[in-house]
Structure formats: structure tokens, C-alpha cells
Amino acid sequence: MGTHKKHGFWHRYFFSLDHKDIGFQYLLTAMFMAAFGGFFVYVFRYNLAFGPSDIPLYGDLAAKQYNQLVTNHGAIMIFWVGMPILLAVIGNYLIPIMIGTDDMAFPTLNKISYWIFLLSCIVLLSGFLMPTGAFGGGWTMYPPLSVSDFGYNNPNTTFWSNFFTGNTFFLLAVALEFISMLMGGINFVVTTLNKRAKGMSLMRLPLVVWMVNIANLLFMFSVGPLIAGAFMLLMDILVGTGFFDAYRGGDPILWQHLFWFFGHPEVYVLLLPSIGAVGEIISTFSRKPLFGYKMVILMVIIAAILSLVVWAHHQFVSGIDPGAANIFSLLTIIISIPFAGMVLSYLGTLWKGNIRLEIPMLWALGMLATFTFFGGFTGLHLGSNVFDIYAHDTYFVIAHFHYTLFPTVFLGGFAAFYYWYPKFSGRMMNKTLGLIHFWGTFIFFNTIFIPLFWLGLQGQHRRIYNYSAWNDLLMQPEHIMARQIATVSLIFLLLFQFVFLFNFFYSLKKGKKASKNPWEANTLEWQTDSPPPHGNFDPYPVVQRWPYDYNHPEKELDYCPQTES
Amino acid sequence: MNIFPESISQIGSEMDKLFWIITAVVGIATVITLFLFIYPIVTRKRNKTKEEMYMVGNSHNKRKWVYIGMMLLFLGDMYILLKEHPIWESVEQTLPEPDFKIVIIGKQWMWNIIYPGPDGKLYTDDDVMAYNELHVPVNKVVHMDIKALDVVHSVFLPQARFKQDALPGRTITRWIKLNKTGEYDISCAEICGTGHSIMRGTMYVEDFNTWEKTMADIYKK
Numbered sequence: 001m002g003t004h005k006k007h008g009f010w011h012r013y014f015f016s017l018d019h020k021d022i023g024f025q026y027l028l029t030a031m032f033m034a035a036f037g038g039f040f041v042y043v044f045r046y047n048l049a050f051g052p053s054d055i056p057l058y059g060d061l062a063a064k065q066y067n068q069l070v071t072n073h074g075a076i077m078i079f080w081v082g083m084p085i086l087l088a089v090i091g092n093y094l095i096p097i098m099i100g101t102d103d104m105a106f107p108t109l110n111k112i113s114y115w116i117f118l119l120s121c122i123v124l125l126s127g128f129l130m131p132t133g134a135f136g137g138g139w140t141m142y143p144p145l146s147v148s149d150f151g152y153n154n155p156n157t158t159f160w161s162n163f164f165t166g167n168t169f170f171l172l173a174v175a176l177e178f179i180s181m182l183m184g185g186i187n188f189v190v191t192t193l194n195k196r197a198k199g200m201s202l203m204r205l206p207l208v209v210w211m212v213n214i215a216n217l218l219f220m221f222s223v224g225p226l227i228a229g230a231f232m233l234l235m236d237i238l239v240g241t242g243f244f245d246a247y248r249g250g251d252p253i254l255w256q257h258l259f260w261f262f263g264h265p266e267v268y269v270l271l272l273p274s275i276g277a278v279g280e281i282i283s284t285f286s287r288k289p290l291f292g293y294k295m296v297i298l299m300v301i302i303a304a305i306l307s308l309v310v311w312a313h314h315q316f317v318s319g320i321d322p323g324a325a326n327i328f329s330l331l332t333i334i335i336s337i338p339f340a341g342m343v344l345s346y347l348g349t350l351w352k353g354n355i356r357l358e359i360p361m362l363w364a365l366g367m368l369a370t371f372t373f374f375g376g377f378t379g380l381h382l383g384s385n386v387f388d389i390y391a392h393d394t395y396f397v398i399a400h401f402h403y404t405l406f407p408t409v410f411l412g413g414f415a416a417f418y419y420w421y422p423k424f425s426g427r428m429m430n431k432t433l434g435l436i437h438f439w440g441t442f443i444f445f446n447t448i449f450i451p452l453f454w455l456g457l458q459g460q461h462r463r464i465y466n467y468s469a470w471n472d473l474l475m476q477p478e479h480i481m482a483r484q485i486a487t488v489s490l491i492f493l494l495l496f497q498f499v500f501l502f503n504f505f506y507s508l509k510k511g512k513k514a515s516k517n518p519w520e521a522n523t524l525e526w527q528t529d530s531p532p533p534h535g536n537f538d539p540y541p542v543v544q545r546w547p548y549d550y551n552h553p554e555k556e557l558d559y560c561p562q563t564e565s
Numbered sequence: 566m567n568i569f570p571e572s573i574s575q576i577g578s579e580m581d582k583l584f585w586i587i588t589a590v591v592g593i594a595t596v597i598t599l600f601l602f603i604y605p606i607v608t609r610k611r612n613k614t615k616e617e618m619y620m621v622g623n624s625h626n627k628r629k630w631v632y633i634g635m636m637l638l639f640l641g642d643m644y645i646l647l648k649e650h651p652i653w654e655s656v657e658q659t660l661p662e663p664d665f666k667i668v669i670i671g672k673q674w675m676w677n678i679i680y681p682g683p684d685g686k687l688y689t690d691d692d693v694m695a696y697n698e699l700h701v702p703v704n705k706v707v708h709m710d711i712k713a714l715d716v717v718h719s720v721f722l723p724q725a726r727f728k729q730d731a732l733p734g735r736t737i738t739r740w741i742k743l744n745k746t747g748e749y750d751i752s753c754a755e756i757c758g759t760g761h762s763i764m765r766g767t768m769y770v771e772d773f774n775t776w777e778k779t780m781a782d783i784y785k786k
């Protein structure tokens with residue numbers, strides 16, 4: 001435990017081994033990367049709505065740059081915003097204080113994992129400085145386009161000229177990011193298994209801790225094939241081995257299998273921690289136990305296992321055997337069932353609740369609603385292999401997966417952020433600004449992506465710089481208008497994030513002081529000071545009950561901390 | 566405002582119908598779920614006893630509504646699968662006898678179309694190549710040998726609701742049968758480099774006589 005002494009800036013932000021500081025470092029880095037991801041999407045969406053010239057804050061956009069921005073937007077949002085926020089920040093900050101211990105099992109490994117993550121950010125962004133520019137072949141990196149722009153490895157190039165390309169840097173950045181997340185993941189799992197406070201049995205763990213761990217295990221199970229694939233792709237790029245070159249005995253579809261074997265579970269890796277945090281919040285602000293806690297965990301494990309065997313639904317028309325596609329369609333559609341169980345349990349938690357519509361609760365409800373109604377349900381359309389023939393690689397897919405990922409990463413992420421902010425900063429966030437931020441984000445998020453569903457159904461295909469070649473099909477006034485509605489909404493959505501940034505830093509200094517347990521919640525982190533001291537607890541808590549005893553009939557208060565007997 | 570562009574094939578219209586079937590299943594699920602969302606929020610201030618509120622859901626009986634919901638969705642899922650499967654079989658798992666065959670090759674950034682030439686047979690010396698212009702007869706089964714030269718492309722015929730990736734080093738044979746004459750789009754749906762967004766071809770669906778004349782013109786050149 002040790003004494004709590006104040007450390008300087010350098011110590012806190014660069015060398016600290018404290019899990020809370022490392023979580024904060026991840027948070028700031030991810031916010032920095034989100035600024036890039038958000039700026040890129042602004043530039044390319046502006047181009048789609050208002051043309052490529054004179055984009056404010058950017059200038060003119062060329063077709064090649066369009067592809068680069070789209071590719072890097074996607075990769076950044078998933079690997080450098082979603083994963084660090086949902087796995088590393090939530091995992092680092094919350095696991096030790098929620099299970100009642102002082103720190104991670106391996107603090108040094110934790111520190112190294114952050115350093116590697118930072119390195120991966122630098123490597124990714126330096127891709128833009130390469131002579132041929134950043135990688136622009138789509139975040140899915142389908143070869144042979146990802147080997148070279150022309151689809152083959154030019155024999156006149158050398159190892160080093162192949163090395164200093166956007167392609168290589170992109171691959172290396174992703175690889176480093178994986179290493180970092182694996183180090184973090186090992187740490188989370190070992191910490192959860194070995195360092196729980198006395199009395200904290202597995203069935204007394206808060207849901208979010210379960211979810212972060214399942215997500216990490218799922219990541220570990222699924223990432224192996226992609227690492228093998230990435231190594232082969234790297235060799236194809238650097239020395240021309242031709243693993244994915246059909247003219248030299250390779251197979252481009254092999255990559256697609258290896259990629260999606262990872263890629264599909266990956267979206268669940270993001271989803272689980274987010275939905276876990278949302279579960280905590282819904283229970284707390286409904287003042288009710290989490291309905292069907294054990295069943296939710298079971299359902300999530302079933303969904304995670306199923307998610308390992310649905311990957312080829314990304315490949316219905318890629319040239320795989322059409323008979324096999326039937327099985328993948330069936331499994332994909334079936335995966336809706338465990339999710340239905342989970343969502344219904346959450347709705348059971350809301351049922352008859354004394355719901356308090358605090359800011360974190362608004363985000364959590366917004367997350368659950370948009371994820372279910374637009375993300376989950378359109379998954380049934382796309383899981384149907386027949387409809388996917390038409391919808392594949394159109395904006396219907398774009399809108400669908402943004403309706404799963406945006407709620408997961410941002411709506412769920414903000415829910416968690418507003419909920420635990422008093423704990424990590426010791427201060428309350430301004431509520432009015434929080435309301436403005438929530439409604440601004442929520443409304444404009446929907447007005448961005450609903451028009452994109454329609455454009456997709458109209459046959460608008462993705463990763464296209466300019467639709468003027470499709471004059472009759474895609475350049476009618478209503479198409480142009482739909483694109484403009486989406487883009488203007490996006491600009492508003494981005495502007496509303498400044499409200500958040502202001503609130504974040506302003507409240508850090510000027511916010512109302514937070515008590516230990518401002519939301520009257522049960523889990524252990526609320527039983528220690530806000531912010532928790534170095535070492536977290538003094539003395540260590542002893543856990544007496546599960547975390548969801550809200551409105552317990554035998555208790556006077558409407559909540560009952562886990563430490564209370 | 567229409568939802569889909571016009572449909573020019575029987576199969577395409579069936580796929581559109583499938584979209585609405587799925588939307589209906591999903592719509593019913595949405596209405597039920599939306600009620601479960603909104604009702605507790607609207608009634609949040611009503612007085613409830615602690616006994617009422619302490620709902621843990623720790624036995625199968627207490628969770629029966631969750632199970633019923635899952636069961637209903639399962640039925641919906643099965644209904645969707647039942648409706649879609651025959652369409653998939655006829656589009657992807659059967660290959661009706663062709664009336665006419667062509668080859669379509671994606672390359673950066675155009676579509677090469679190979680016609681069989683006067684002898685009516687593909688892959689012979691008199692084959693004729695055209696660029697970005699595909700002429701097919703209406704109401705006939707057309708086979709397409711889909712290939713790519715350099716990177717992955719994807720033949721996307723939006724009005725025909727047809728899509729198939731084109732892979733370097735592989736030939737994938739698929740069929741279409743179109744029931745409306747006119748000029749339609751060929752898009753490339755898979756990112757293929759800088760020119761991906763200029764990779765457009767035109768498909769001309771012509772009645773049989775016009776089409777024969779067009780073919781004769783092409784072969785003369």
C-alpha cells in the first residue's frame with residue numbers, strides 16, 4: 001500500500017506503475033487518436049457531400065487520399081480508440097478497484113503495454129510520411145491490393161523500399177497494438193483470477209469485470225490466425241513470398257478467412273466491456289438488481305463462442321462455397337438469440353425501477369436502444385445471405401456496423417466516462433453541459449446514419465471518392481441531399497464534442513467535489529475515496545455480498561454496498 | 566421516395582420481398598422491445614414496494630419472460646431462414662442451362678468483357694473483347710465467367726441485385742436472367758485502388774433482335 005505521495009507530471013504521465021495512472025494515459029492517448037479518426041471522417045464526408053476542393057481546415061482531397069483517410073479512420077476508431085478505451089481504460093482503471101486490490105498482478109508489464117501502445121500510434125501516423133503515402137487499401141487489408149497498389153510485388157523494389165511504405169507501417173502498427181493489448185489482457189485475466197479481495201467470489205464480481213475478461217479471452221482466442229496471416233502478408237510485401245498471390249500458388253481468399261476469423265469476434269471484444277459498463281449503470285440508476293446476472297454471463301459466453309464460427313458472413317459473395325455460406329448464415333442469425341436474452345435481462349432490470357435519468361443513465365439507455373434497434377436488428381438483414389448479396393459493401397453495411405460500433409465505443413464509452421468520472425477525478429461533471437453533450441451527440445448520430453441506410457439500399461457502394469460516374473443511379477437530388485444531411489449532422493456531432501472536452505477539463509479543476517459514493521452504488525470502487533489513493537484501499541475491503549443489492553427488502557436504504565454484511 | 570432502385574430480374578424482386586419480410590419480423594420485435602424500454606421510464610416515479618423491486622431473476626420461472634422473448638425471436642429467425650433459403654439455392658447453388666455466355670474481367674480500373682465471337686464459343690480465337698460495355702439479351706439465361714487480373718474487384722449490378730467478387734487467378738461462373746430492357750450500371754464493389762470510384766461499366770439489356778444486331782456490329786469491328 002505504501003504512503004501516498006504526490007508525484008510530478010513526468011512521473012504521473014510517463015513512468016507511473018499505478019494502474020489508475022496507466023488507465024489515464026491510455027485515455028488521453030485514445031482521445032488524441034480519436035481526434036484524428038474524427039478529423040479524417042470530417043474530411044472525407046465533407047468531400048462526399050460538397051466536393052473535393054477547398055475543404056475547410058484541409059484543402060483539396062484527391063482520390064488516393066480519400067482511400068487513405070477512410071482506411072485510417074476505420075483502423076484508428078477500432079484499434080486505437082475502441083480497444084484502448086473499452087479494454088485498456090476500463091480494464092486498467094476498474095478491475096483492481098472493483099475487485100478490491102491495490103494494483104495489477106504485473107504492474108511493469110502494464111507499463112510496457114502502454115509504451116508499446118504509444119509506439120503503435122506513432123508508427124501508424126508516420127505511415128502518412130512515407131514516400132508513397134499512408135496505406136489506403138481498406139482497414140480489412142485485402143491482398144493483393146495490400147501487397148502493392150498494382151496487386152503484385154514489383155521485382156524492381158528492394159526490401160527497404162518495401163519497408164518504408166504505408167502498407168508495412170500499417171501492418172506493423174496493428175501488430176504492435178496487438179502485442180500491447182495482449183499484454184494488457186493477460187494482466188487483466190490474471191489479476192481478476194488471483195487478486196480478488198476476501199469474499200469476492202466469481203459470482204460476486206461486477207458484470208463489467210466479467211465482460212472485460214471474457215472480451216480479453218475472446219481476443220486471445222481469435223487473434224492467433226490473424227497474426228499468422230499478418231506475418232505472411234508482411235513477407236509478401238517485403239520480400240515477395242506470394243502467400244496471397246494467386247499467380248504464384250497463393251490465395252487471396254485465405255487472407256479473408258484469417259482476417260475475419262479475428263475480425264468478427266473483434267467487434268464483440270469491443271462490445272462486451274461496453275455492454276458490461278452499461279449493465280452496471282442501468283442497475284445503479286434503476287435502483288434494482290441486475291436481472292438474471294448469471295444468465296447474462298452465460299449468454300455472453302455463448303455469444304462469444306458463437307462469434308468464433310460466423311466469420312464468413314463477411315464473405316458471402318467473395319467466392320467461398322455457396323453451400324458453406326448457408327451454415328454461416330444460419331449461425332449468424334442464431335447469434336441474435338443470446339443477445340436477445342441479454343437485452344431482455346437489461347430491460348427486466350429497468351422494469352418497475354425507480355429510474356434516475358442522470359447523465360450516465362441517458363448514455364446507457366441511448367447505447368442500448370440504438371445498438372438493439374438499428375445495430376442488432378439490421379444484423380438480421382445482413383445475416384441473411386440472400387439479402388447480403390445486394391447489401392454487401394454498400395452503405396447499408398456501413399450504417400449497420402456504425403450502429404453497432406458507435407454506440408459501443410462512444411455512447412457506451414461516454415456512459416462509463418460520466419459514471420466513473422467522479423471516482424477518478426474526485427469531482428462531479430457539470431450536468432447542464434452533460435445534457436447538451438448527450439442530446440447533441442445522440443440526435444446527430446442518428447441523423448448521420450439513417451440517411452446512409454437509405455443510400456445503401458439505393459445501391460451506393462462503399463469506399464467511393466466520388467459518385468459522379470453513377471449519374472442516374474446515385475446522383476439524383478435526393479441522393480445528394482441525403483449525403484449532405486449526413487455530413488452536416490456529422491459536423492454538428494463533432495462540434496458537440498467540444499462541449500465534452502470543455503466539461504472534462506473544466507470540471508477537473510472547478511467541478512463540485514464528489515463524495516465517496518455520489519451515485520449511491522454498491523460496487524467496491526465506491527467504498528474508497530474519490531479519487532482513490534495510491535494502493536486504493538486502506539484497509540482492504542472484505543466482501544459480504546454480490547454487487548446488485550438495490551432495494552433489498554431487508555435493508556433500510558435502497559442500496560447496500562458489497563462490504564456490508 | 567423509393568427504397569430500392571428499379572428491379573430488373575425475377576430473383577431481384579424476390580430479394581426485395583425478402584428485405585420486407587425481414588423488416589416485418591424485426592419490426593414486430595422492435596415494437597415489443599420499445600414498449601419494454603419506454604414503459605418503465607414513463608412510470609419511473611410511481612410508488613413500488615421493495616419486494617416488488619427486488620427482482621433478481623435467479624430461477625427459470627422468474628426468467629420465463631426472457632425465455633419467451635428468446636423463443637419468439639427464434640421463431641422469427643427460423644421464418645427468415647425458411648424464406649431466404651430457396652432464393653439462395655436458385656441464385657447461388659444452381660446453374661441453369663445458358664443461352665449465352667460471356668467473360669467479365671475486372672482490372673484496374675475497367676471491365677473487360679469477352680464475347681464468344683461468331684462461332685458462339687468462348688475461349689476460342691475469334692473471341693472479341695470490349696471495354697466497359699456489356700450487352701445481354703432480355704429474358705435469357707446469361708452465364709458470366711467472372712475473373713480479375715490484378716487485385717480483387719467485385720461485379721455489382723445494382724438493378725439486378727447481383728454481386729460477385731472477381732478474384733485474380735480464379736474463374737467464378739454465375740448467371741443472370743433479366744426481364745427489362747434498358748441501360749443499367751456495373752459498379753465495382755470491392756476497393757481496388759485509386760481508381761475504384763471511376764470503375765463503372767454499362768450493361769445494356771436489349772430485346773433479342775436488337776441484341777443480335779449489336780453483336781454483329783461488335784464482331785464486325
Ligand code: HEM
Nearest residue numbers: 041070071074077078082138139405406409462463464490
Ligand atoms: C464519428 C462518427 C462516425 C462517422 C460519421 C463515420 C463515418 C464513416 C463512413 C461514412 C465510412 C465509410 C466511408 C467509405 O466507405 O467511403 C466509415 C468507415 C468506417 N468506419 Fe466510421 N464513422 C464514425 C465513427 C466510427 C467509429 C466509432 C468506428 C469504430 C469503432 C468506425 C469504424 C469504421 C470502419 C471500420 C470503417 C471502414 C473503413 C474501411 O472501409 O476500410 N467509425 N465511417
Ligand SMILES: [Cu+2]
Nearest residue numbers: 718753757764
Ligand atoms: Cu475494381
Ligand SMILES: [Cu+2]
Nearest residue numbers: 753755757761
Ligand atoms: Cu473497385
